[in-house]
Structures are given as C-alpha cells and as structure tokens.
Amino acid sequence: MANHTQQLLNTWYSQRDEMDWVLATIIGTEGSSYRKPGAMMMINSLGQYHGLLSGGCLESDIMRQSRQCWESGNNRIIQYDMREEEDIAWQLGIGCGGLVRILLQPINAKNRYLQLTELRQLINQNQACKYVQHMDEGPPKNSLVSIDNSPEFSVQQEAQLAAKTKADVFEHTIKPSLKLAIFGGGIDAIPVAKIAHNLGWHVTVADPRTGYARQAQFADAKQIIKTSFDSISEHAWLLNIDAIVIMTHNVTLDAQALSLVQHSSASYVGMLGPLHRTERVLKEAGLVSSELDTETKLKLQKSTSILNKPLANPIGLRLGGELPESIALSILSEIHAFIEQADAKSISRMLN
Numbered sequence: 368m369a370n371h372t373q374q375l376l377n378t379w380y381s382q383r384d385e386m387d388w389v390l391a392t393i394i395g396t397e398g399s400s401y402r403k404p405g406a407m408m409m410i411n412s413l414g415q416y417h418g419l420l421s422g423g424c425l426e427s428d429i430m431r432q433s434r435q436c437w438e439s440g441n442n443r444i445i446q447y448d449m450r451e452e453e454d455i456a457w458q459l460g461i462g463c464g465g466l467v468r469i470l471l472q473p474i475n476a477k478n479r480y481l482q483l484t485e486l487r488q489l490i491n492q493n494q495a496c497k498y499v500q501h502m503d504e505g506p507p508k509n510s511l512v513s514i515d516n517s518p519e520f521s522v523q524q525e526a527q528l529a530a531k532t533k534a535d536v537f538e539h540t541i542k543p544s545l546k547l548a549i550f551g552g553g554i555d556a557i558p559v560a561k562i563a564h565n566l567g568w569h570v571t572v573a574d575p576r577t578g579y580a581r582q583a584q585f586a587d588a589k590q591i592i593k594t595s596f597d598s599i600s601e602h603a604w605l606l607n608i609d610a611i612v613i614m615t616h617n618v619t620l621d622a623q624a625l626s627l628v629q630h631s632s633a634s635y636v637g638m639l640g641p642l643h644r645t646e647r648v649l650k651e652a653g654l655v656s657s658e659l660d661t662e663t664k665l666k667l668q669k670s671t672s673i674l675n676k677p678l679a680n681p682i683g684l685r686l687g688g689e690l691p692e693s694i695a696l697s698i699l700s701e702i703h704a705f706i707e708q709a710d711a712k713s714i715s716r717m718l719n
Contacts (some may be wrong), residue, residue, distance in 0.1 A: 372407055373490050373491070373543055373567070374417075375407060375417050376490065378409070378417050379474075380484070380487055383474070384476070386411045386412045387411060387473070388410065388411050388474040389473055390409060390471070390474055390481055390483070391433065391469055392406070392408075392472070392537070393406045393407075393468070394468050395467075396465060396466060399465040400467050401419075401421045404537070407420075408426070410430050412437065416429075421467070425447055425467070428447075429445070429469065432445050432471060436471050436472065436473040437473055440475075440478075441506055442470060442472050442501075442502075442505060444469070444502065445471065447466070447467045448466045472507045478509075481509045482510060482511045486511055490541060490543050491543075493543045494513050494514070495513075495514040496540070496541050497514055497538055497541075498511055498541050499512070499538040500536070501536055502536065502537050544567050544568055544569050545610065546568065546569045546571070546607060546609045547568050547570050547571070547702070548571045548572075548573060548611045548612070548631075549612050549614065550573050550574070550614065550615055550621075551574055551615035551616065552573075552576075552579035552585065552591070553574075553579060553614070553616060556612075556614055557585065558692045559612060559614070560572060560587060562695050563699055564588075566699070566703070569589045570587060571588060571589060571608070573592035573624075574593070575594060575596065575620075576620075580592075596623035605627070605632065606631065608631050608632055609632070609633060609634060609635070609706065610636075611631060612637050612638075612682065613637070614638070614639040618647050618648055619651060621640075621648045622649075625638065625654060625678075629654075635705050636679065637682035638682060639681075645678075649674075653672060654673070654674050655673060679701065682697075682698050683700070684697050685697070686700065
C-alpha cells in the first residue's frame with residue numbers, strides 16, 4: 368500500500384478523471400493518535416483508499432463521510448474523539464485515547480485538483496513544498512509554495528514550516544521520498560532494497576559486476592547502475608541522493624565507491640564491515656578521516672584526501688541477529704533515525 372505522499376500522488380494522478388476522489392488530511396490531534404497532522408489519504412468512488420490515517424480502524428467511516436464532499440463540492444471537517452464514550456470512535460472500538468480532526472476535500476477539475484497536479488510535479492522533481500489548505504466547509508482554496516531544496520533545508524526551514532495551524536489555515540511541508548543508493552548487488556543487499564521500498568524510499572542499486580544486481584532480484588529498485596565506480600563523470604545521478612550504503616564485500620570496489628560518493632549529495636554514508644577492514648578500504652581509496660588533528664592533516668601525502676562526508680562504520684544499530692534481513696533492518700533503522708533526527712532509543716524505556 369502506498370503511504371508516502373509522493374506515492375499517493377502518483378497513484379492518484381493516472382486515475383484522476385476516471386472516478387471521484389477525496390483528499391483526507393489530518394489537521395489536528397490531541398493526546399494519542401496513530402498519525403500526525405499533515406498525514407494524507409486518498410479515497411475514490413470505487414470504495415478504495417490509498418494511505419492510512421489510523422491503524423485501519425477509522426478508514427471505513429472516513430470513506431462513508433467522504434461521499435458528502437462529492438455531492439456538495441465543498442470541504443468537510445470531521446472529528447473522532449476517542450476520549451468520549453458517546454463518540455463514534457468508541458463505537459468503532461478504537462482505544463488510542465486521543466482526538467483527531469480531519470479535513471475532507473473533493474478533488475476535481477473544477478477546483479484545479481486542489482493543486483495536487485502541480486504538487487506532484489514539483490515533488491517528482493525533488494522539490495520540497497509547503498501545501499496550504501483553508502479549513503472551512505466552503506469550496507476548497509488550496510495553494511502551493513515551492514521550498515528551497517538545499518542541504519540546509521532540513522535543519523533551517525523544516526522547524527518553521529512543519530505542520531501547523533494558524534486561524535483557519537493549515538499548512539505543512541511535503542518532501543520527496545528519501546532516495547537511497549546501495550553500492551553492492553549481492554544477496555544481502557536484497558532485503559535492504561526491499562525494506563527501503565516498503566518504507567516508500569526510492570532505491571538505486573549500483574554494481575558493475577556480472578551476475579550482481581540483477582533486475583529479477585531487485586525488482587523494486589527505481590534504477591540499477593552497472594557503470595564502473597572509477598569514473599565520476601558517469602554518475603551524475605549521485606547529485607540526487609539522500610543516503611548511501613556501501614556493501615560490495617570487495618575492498619577495491621568499496622574503496623572506489625567510497626571515493627565516488629564524496630561527490631554525492633548524500634547526507635548519510637555508511638559502509639558495511641568491521642573497523643579493521645575499513646582501514647584497508649580507506650588506505651586503498653587514499654582517504655583519511657576528517658577527524659584528524661590539523662598537524663596530522665598537514666603531514667599527509669598529496670595522494671591522500673580527507674573524507675568530506677562523515678562515515679557511519681560499522682553501519683547500523685545494535686538490534687541483534689545475524690541474518691541478512693536482521694542486518695538490513697539494523698542499517699535502515701540507523702538511516703531512518705539519522706534522516707528524521709531521532710535518537711533511536713526505546714520508547715518504553717524512556718517512559719519508565
């Protein structure tokens with residue numbers, strides 16, 4: 368099921384005129400809730416919905432409420448209060464214990480598809496956007512603002528443009544799906560690509576070796592790159608990557624990949640393998656850590672370069688397990704926490 372906004376928009380776009388559609392957006396919560404403000408779901412007149420606003424318990428009633436939007440052509444605001452026994456949420460057996468407010472909006476050519484066509488185009492061009500929705504029960508009046516997509520965006524602008532409500536307007540930031548590059552197309556890279564795809568990430572697998580990174584094994588990958596790692600000019604695609612995992616299990620290939628990704632746009636670079644192996648890879652690549660003191664850097668040979676991107680190594684979180692699927696989960700958990708700027712700590716232990 369498509370849950371990321373970019374996936375929702377691409378699913379909706381190809382069928383936008385074939386049936387009636389409603390956009391459902393969480394515009395406010397109090398207490399516990401499954402999704403946060405800004406979460407979206409698409410509903411159509413065939414009784415299908417794409418995305419989730421709850422754990423699956425509210426969706427059927429949201430779909431029922433959406434029909435009024437098709438009849439009126441106007442917005443509709445609905446609310447589920449799991450704190451009140453008289454509320455419909457209690458009758459549905461939901462035990463979250465919080466309140467959720469949802470804005471329902473009909474999507475059609477008359478209201479310019481709520482600007483979703485333009486939003487989809489910008490997101491597919493890797494542009495973050497601010498989406499503005501008016502919270503009244505009249506005709507929809509949505510607007511769209513493109514946001515600078517520089518590396519500084521996540522730390523400087525997102526705090527200001529995160530989902531928020533002011534007066535009768537709800538605005539939230541919508542970003543493209545995370546773009547992950549996996550250098551290495553072996554068996555243990557398969558679950559990394561599969562889980563990343565299930566998260567809604569766009570996956571690229573790069574491996575120049577014959578017999579590796581086969582299309583049949585990496586059916587969910589957006590692209591498979593078979594070009595050698597020693598030519599920077601042939602890898603312009605790296606300028607549109609958020610995170611990189613190096614796992615070829617070959618010291619020379621890992622060294623070439625590590626040198627190559629220094630020219631990428633990735634904010635996260637991780638490499639599989641223990642520290643003693645990483646020292647061999649760095650030596651092969653002619654790279655040294657950026658954490659060296661100034662005096663040592665000055666003594667370096669001209670053939671040696673400083674890593675300009677922090678390297679996560681050994682890669683992953685300590686989750687336990689040694690199978691490829693466990694290792695993949697460990698790697699992607701670390702990337703997820705890094706991108707979301709989360710601490711990756713146990714929620715239950717923090718509460719106790």
